[in-house]
Amino acid sequence: MNDILLDIFKTGIVPVVALNDVSEALPTADALVSGGINCIEVTFRTLAAEESINSISKKNTKILIGAGTVLSIDQVNKAIDAGAKFLVTPGINKKIIEYCIKKGILIIPGCSTPSDIETAIEFGLNTVKFFPSESLGGINMIKAISAAYSGVKFLPTGGINLKNLNSYFLFDKIVACGGTWIANSELIKNKKYDEIVKLSKEALRVMFGFEVSHIGINSVDIDIANKITDNFRELFLFEKIEKSKSFFAGNSLEIMKNKFLGKCGHIAISTTNVLRAVYYLEKKGILFDKNTESYDKLGNLSTIYLKEEIGCFAVHLIKKQN
Ligand code: 3PG
Numbered sequence: 001m002n003d004i005l006l007d008i009f010k011t012g013i014v015p016v017v018a019l020n021d022v023s024e025a026l027p028t029a030d031a032l033v034s035g036g037i038n039c040i041e042v043t044f045r046t047l048a049a050e051e052s053i054n055s056i057s058k059k060n061t062k063i064l065i066g067a068g069t070v071l072s073i074d075q076v077n078k079a080i081d082a083g084a085k086f087l088v089t090p091g092i093n094k095k096i097i098e099y100c101i102k103k104g105i106l107i108i109p110g111c112s113t114p115s116d117i118e119t120a121i122e123f124g125l126n127t128v129k130f131f132p133s134e135s136l137g138g139i140n141m142i143k144a145i146s147a148a149y150s151g152v153k154f155l156p157t158g159g160i161n162l163k164n165l166n167s168y169f170l171f172d173k174i175v176a177c178g179g180t181w182i183a184n185s186e187l188i189k190n191k192k193y194d195e196i197v198k199l200s201k202e203a204l205r206v207m208f209g210f211e212v213s214h215i216g217i218n219s220v221d222i223d224i225a226n227k228i229t230d231n232f233r234e235l236f237l238f239e240k241i242e243k244s245k246s247f248f249a250g251n252s253l254e255i256m257k258n259k260f261l262g263k264c265g266h267i268a269i270s271t272t273n274v275l276r277a278v279y280y281l282e283k284k285g286i287l288f289d290k291n292t293e294s295y296d297k298l299g300n301l302s303t304i305y306l307k308e309e310i311g312c313f314a315v316h317l318i319k320k321q322n
Contacts, residue, residue, distance in 0.1 A: 004086050004106045005127055005175060007064050008155070010279040011039040012169070013203050014178035016068055016157060017188065018045045024188050025052035029060045031193040032183065035200020041088055041178060043068035050078045057083025066108075073099050080105060088129055088155070088178075092116045097123050108155055112136055117149050127153045127175055134159025139167045139174075146173050162199075165206045169272035170322050172300050177207075208280065209272050213318050216246070216254045216266035225257045261292075261305060262314030270320040274301045277317050281306075292316065 001009065008014060015032055017040060019025050025048070029040055040063055042053050049067065056065055066086040067079030076096060079087060086106040089096055093109070100107035101123060110131040111117045120128045130142055133156035137144075142154050156168060157178035168174050182199045186192075219225040229247040233240045238250035247255045260266065271277040278288055278301070292305040296319065305316040 002106060004064065008039060008066075008086070008176050010276060011037055011064070012176050012207050012273075012276055013037050013182070013200075014039050014041050014066070014155065014157070014176050015182040015200070016041045016043060016178050016180045017183045018043050018180070018185050019048045019052040019188065020046050020185070022048050022051040022055050024048075025055045026059050027191070027193050028183050028188055028196065029056045029063050029065075031196035032200050033060065033062050035182075035197040036204050037182070037200045038062055039064045039066070039176075040183075041066040041068040042084070044071065044075050044079070045069050049075075050082050053079060053082035053084050070096060072096070076100060076103075076105065090129075090131055092119050094119070094123075097125070114145055114148060117145065117152055121149065121152065126151050127155065129178070130154045130156040132158025134164065138164060139171060142168075142173065143171060146171075162202055162206055165203065166209055166272070169207050169209070170320060172273070172298060204280075207272065208277055209270070209320060210277070211270050211320075212252075213268040213270035213320075214248070214252045214254050216256055216260065216262065216268065216314075218256050218260050218262065218265050220259060222257045225255045229253075229255045260314075262309055262312065264312035266305075266314040266316060267310070268303075268316050268318045270318050272320050274304060274317045274319050278304060 017028055032040055042049050053065055053067060065084050066088055067084040068088040070076055070087045070089050076099060088108045090110040097107055097109055108127055108129050109120055111120060111128040153173050153175045155175050155178055160177050160179040161181040165177060168177050182203055183196045187195050219228055225247055229240050229249045232238050232249035232253055241248040246257055287307040289305045289307050294303045296302040302319040303316050305314055
């Protein structure tokens with residue numbers, strides 16, 4: 001994956017903003033970064049776009065800036081000269097795509113049909129904006145289209161908000177979700193930057209969807225593990241499910257057949273995308289034990305343990321099920 005696309009994947013959320021005055025640019029970018037979102041797409045829907053991109057790129061080095069609603073080669077040049085690192089178009093504009101490819105500029109063209117996607121593929125592009133996503137059927141439509149184009153990844157935008165955001169992130173073809181709901185023009189005009197920080201944090205919380213998935217109980221051997229599992233099963237009518245290294249009593253208790261990680265056992269935290277969660281937690285200084293990685297059938301990271309215990313528990317991330 002291209003480095004800039006990887007950064008977009010890591011952030012997971014692309015706030016789309018229309019800035020009416022350059023004075024709004026930096027406080028908006030700063031608010032997003034404070035809320036944990038290191039990406040912004042400044043749209044060329046307003047006259048202040050170019051100057052705003054320039055102002056953000058000079059003064060906020062932590063944010064990845066893209067330009068959106070790019071409709072002409074002139075705007076491509078203005079955006080790139082001002083410091084934009086990626087460009088987004090609402091539809092397939094062949095002239096713009098050709099120009100960007102020739103210049104080595106990351107372009108994410110808007111697609112709304114299989115034909116659009118095929119045009120993007122012909123240009124060698126494998127990440128497209130899906131727009132306007134919710135009006136077109138949202139994640140179900142993306143999944144249906146995706147069946148025919150397994151190599152294509154999507155940046156859906158249009159009608160996405162905190163209520164429907166979580167529907168997107170369980171699908172591994174989603175690079176990120178974009179939209180105006182985090183920093184809309186009303187919030188920006190009224191200088192509600194605290195609200196933008198709050199909405200950014202909320203978006204990350206919904207995107208990751210961290211939850212305790214199960215607790216792991218250590219036992220010394222399989223007989224003890226059986227006894228513990230049967231105890232839970234008899235008392236609470238939990239179903240007993242045998243796995244290779246453990247038994248499950250219901251969905252939330254895992255009884256290990258042998259001594260396992262963690263002085264007191266382990267805690268599994270589920271999340272929509274384990275790789276993105278690893279990047280996020282690594283930024284907070286958390287180290288991971290690469291020897292504990294496991295992958296699903298599609299080659300996506302599905303579990304990994306943190307190096308350090310929390311309390312006396314080993315902690316691992318696990319991919320949330322659909
Ligand atoms: C875009 O340009 O990506 C969309 O206009 C964003 O759509 P939204 O305003 O519905 O979030």
